[in-house]
Amino acid sequence: MENLYSKLYDKYNKLKTRKDSDLDRYNHDQEVKFTDYMAAVEELVNCLRSENDRLVTKNQDLMNELASVRADRSDKEELCVQYEKLLTEETRKGKELSEEVKKLRNLQQEWLSCSARVRYNENGQMESPRGTYLESGQISSVSTRKRHSADEDPDSRGKLPVVTETEKDSHTGLRSDNDQSIQKESCCGKVISSGDSINANCVFHTLMEFLIGMKFEFVTKADGPCLSALHQSSGYSFTLMWLTKASENEPLELLYHVLSLGTFERIAPEWMREDLIFSSSMCPVFFKRVSSVIGLHL
Template identity: 30%
Template sequence: MERKFYDKYTALKKRKLLDEGLERKREAEFKELYDAMKDWVRGLENDKEELFEKLADKEDELEKARQDFLADIRAKDSEILRLKQLLDEKTEKNNSTATKSMDQTPEAIHDNPTRISPRRKTPQSNIEAKRVQLSESNVIPHSSLEKESQEPQCSRRYTCMTGNEITECPSAHMFHLLLQSLARMKLTVDDGTERFSVSFYHEATGYSFTLTWLEKPGEWSYKLSSLGTLERIAVNWMKQDIRFSMNMCRLFFERISNIITKG
């Protein structure tokens, strides 16, 4: 009987020792797993910090590119304004010169000829006399000036007026076709009494809009008529009523052209 109890006690003790060994082994495995997870989390945090740094660098680069782009636009706008001012000054100067030349009548030319003394005729005086004769022969008479003033004057509706007759004006029509070719859209000019507006229509996509010139602020007003097939790729500003200055027209049509090309 004692032997039986002893064997049972020995078996229980062995099982207890075995369970304790398994417990220690399990604790060691859990500790190893915990340490591995800590290392993994630490690595993720390091990766997160690196990504944040890269994101900050990219944001700085984007902001710098944006500032450079705006500076480039401002520089180009300034150059355009400068060239426009030079062109206006040159045009005004040419108009002033032409007006002065037209004001000089044939009578004024005849009243102030180069006088040559008949007693002393030299080769130089003969040359000057010939010049005076040539200038007198090239003077445009009043009848010719009046005839030129009756030349056809083109209206904005591609018609010309000669006296009481109205005929077509091909130069204005060709200018209209040139504008359509540059804009890659059909356009219709509405020169109303209050506001000047131009309607644009793109046949391939059905996209159409109207630009109205606002005289007081000196801006173009954009108003959408239809997006057509560009509705899926159209940006937000194309769907809204916006205003922009004359200097931004080139950029406006460039962006419109890019979107139409994608469509």
């Protein structure tokens, strides 16, 4: 019996030892797997945290960009409103300028029509609806009256002097029968006088108009001789008046006065808008600058 018990005990110990060994091996394998799992989980958590931080930063950048876009949009909307106001203002000015151009063209047509109807009265005097040539004393009074009328009526600025048929008739009787015949150049350059002769001044006058590209008219006023110029296509007109010299040694000076800028209203330089006084030696420079501005209109 003792041998049997001894064999059974040995067999029990072997089974127990083998079972304990298998259990220890299993526990060790599970521990290794759990350790690997925890390491993988920790690595994944760190990766997710990094990705979350990156997404938070990107979201903040996108929010800042959105705020910047909204600010730019607001600025652009304000700029668009300003452009719309500017467009409306420019459209209004364009309409006003078109109306002014239309008026100036009508005035030009009237001026050409009046120039074409120049006639010679029965006393040998040259008359036209644009103006009447009088003696120096009579011209002084008429010019003074015109000047007062132009100062009172702002609409008269920009228009050439016009003498009506009534005014012409009122001055017809002021001339004496022995007055000399007066020559007047028409728009085509033809000279009309009592003898229907050719005058070199007419040719020179016409040549000046061709060179400068403007219509000229010489008028004698109380302040002195005056040259009135008109650029027909733009409506730009001005006067040049000979100023009285205090002494013979002083150089001749001229006074520039603009009547109307016409279509040059927006592009005209400052000197064209103001009254200027310059010496006769500066005339070439003056007409060169006028021609350069007129050339922009072509």
